[in-house]
Amino acid sequence: MQTNLAPFIKDTAEGKEADAILRKCTHCGMCTATCPTYQLLSDELDGPRGRIYLIKQVLEGATPTAKTQLHLDRCLTCRACETTCPTGVRYGRLVDIGRHLVEERVPRGPVESAWRRALNAVIPNPVLFAPLLKLGQLARPLLPAALKSIVPAAPAPARPWPTTTRPRKMLVLEGCAQPSLSPATSAAAARVLDRLGISLERAVGAGCCGAVSFHLNEQEKALDTMRRLIDAWWPYVEQGVEAIVITASGCGVTVKEYGHYLGQDAAYADKARRVSDLAKDISEVISAEGPRLREARGERREAEKPRVAFHSPCSLQHGLKLNGKVESVLTGLGFELVAVPDAHLCCGSAGTYSILQPELSRRLRDNKITALTGGTPSAILTANIGCQMHLQGATTIPVRHWIEALDDALR
Numbered sequence: 001m002q003t004n005l006a007p008f009i010k011d012t013a014e015g016k017e018a019d020a021i022l023r024k025c026t027h028c029g030m031c032t033a034t035c036p037t038y039q040l041l042s043d044e045l046d047g048p049r050g051r052i053y054l055i056k057q058v059l060e061g062a063t064p065t066a067k068t069q070l071h072l073d074r075c076l077t078c079r080a081c082e083t084t085c086p087t088g089v090r091y092g093r094l095v096d097i098g099r100h101l102v103e104e105r106v107p108r109g110p111v112e113s114a115w116r117r118a119l120n121a122v123i124p125n126p127v128l129f130a131p132l133l134k135l136g137q138l139a140r141p142l143l144p145a146a147l148k149s150i151v152p153a154a155p156a157p158a159r160p161w162p163t164t165t166r167p168r169k170m171l172v173l174e175g176c177a178q179p180s181l182s183p184a185t186s187a188a189a190a191r192v193l194d195r196l197g198i199s200l201e202r203a204v205g206a207g208c209c210g211a212v213s214f215h216l217n218e219q220e221k222a223l224d225t226m227r228r229l230i231d232a233w234w235p236y237v238e239q240g241v242e243a244i245v246i247t248a249s250g251c252g253v254t255v256k257e258y259g260h261y262l263g264q265d266a267a268y269a270d271k272a273r274r275v276s277d278l279a280k281d282i283s284e285v286i287s288a289e290g291p292r293l294r295e296a297r298g299e300r301r302e303a304e305k306p307r308v309a310f311h312s313p314c315s316l317q318h319g320l321k322l323n324g325k326v327e328s329v330l331t332g333l334g335f336e337l338v339a340v341p342d343a344h345l346c347c348g349s350a351g352t353y354s355i356l357q358p359e360l361s362r363r364l365r366d367n368k369i370t371a372l373t374g375g376t377p378s379a380i381l382t383a384n385i386g387c388q389m390h391l392q393g394a395t396t397i398p399v400r401h402w403i404e405a406l407d408d409a410l411r
């Protein structure tokens with residue numbers, strides 16, 4: 001694609017990056033076929049190629065409008081288009097740049113702005129999020145069905161965190177909302193790793209990874225959150241932790257990009273790169289320990305084979321490019337995975353998308369639930385807290401993180 005970037009951005013780091021991405025696009029349109037929003041809306045501007053054109057126009061000096069913003073808002077940032085693209089267009093990075101520019105130039109209405117500010121203040125902050133969630137859970141029986149589906153029921157209590165000290169040490173990202181929504185997840189990861197001779201440590205003062213603010217286009221706040229998390233982790237990094245283990249693939253995508261996001265920050269660039277190098281999705285850690293895991297599990301009788309559906313989050317399969325990893329860990333340990341049609345499509349959770357674009361999100365979730373339950377699984381397993389909560393709101397089949405099912409299987 002030929003480009004002619006406007007003087008205001010041409011020579012900046014963002015401008016150069018966007019230009020290089022745009023030049024890789026050949027307009028072939030193959031990405032459109034796998035874009036969930038194009039499939040629902042059949043509008044070129046609600047597919048990746050159309051959005052790329054919109055961003056290109058803004059970068060070349062056109063004035064963005066509320067319509068430009070709407071088409072970018074409707075994008076899930078699922079990155080299915082990146083997986084499909086034959087020339088390696090980094091759409092996810094381009095849409096980050098485009099959204100930032102449009103956000104600066106197109107003011108939002110007062111109600112929408114207040115709503116986005118509230119989400120950005122509450123979700124990344126456990127001091128606000130945890131009590132508000134508890135309140136919602138107490139009132140849940142009285143809520144109308146539509147609201148009930150977005151307030152998750154009180155979670156099952158976590159099993160005990162191991163008290164043994166192992167010679168190998170890793171650090172966990174517990175995150176901001178996950179400890180309140182699903183405290184069992186990090187504890188299950190710690191218990192499984194303990195069986196493999198690894199202690200999973202929790203850093204004092206560690207919290208949100210910055211993904212929520214980034215998705216809401218509050219990029220400066222997101223960068224500050226990333227710096228705070230690096231500061232909390234750094235003493236453990238210096239003590240030589242082997243890896244930073246992340247159980248929410250949505251957070252994993254963000255932490256693995258810290259080196260890029262903070263690359264221009266003289267005080268944090270090196271630390272951010274180191275943190276990104278250490279960051280690993282729990283599936284990467286577990287699959288590297290494969291033979292020892294099978295030993296820990298022992299023999300399982302045929303009758304004990306759990307029949308489950310795995311929902312691979314977009315952040316896992318398109319963002320981290322770890323498609324198939326969890327599935328092979330589970331089948332290797334005797335789980336029976338039911339077939340899931342259109343497994344590449346987003347479930348509609350996508351960070352705060354389910355709140356900000358409820359209609360599209362609901363349609364995607366309904367399609368996904370149909371695909372996941374067609375094979376009558378006893379449980380749906382996934383790898384990201386957002387997808388877990390979103391899907392659980394639409395089914396009575398238990399939806400859990402796969403590491404919890406693995407913890408059960410090893411008991």
Ligand code: SF4
Pocket residue numbers: 034035036037038046047048051074075076077078079080081082091
């Ligand atoms: S990130 Fe997902 S929703 Fe957005 S353009 Fe790409 S495929 Fe479509």
Ligand code: SF4
Pocket residue numbers: 024025026027028029030031032048049081084085086087088089
């Ligand atoms: S598949 Fe890749 S090259 Fe083709 S239009 Fe989409 S982004 Fe451009």
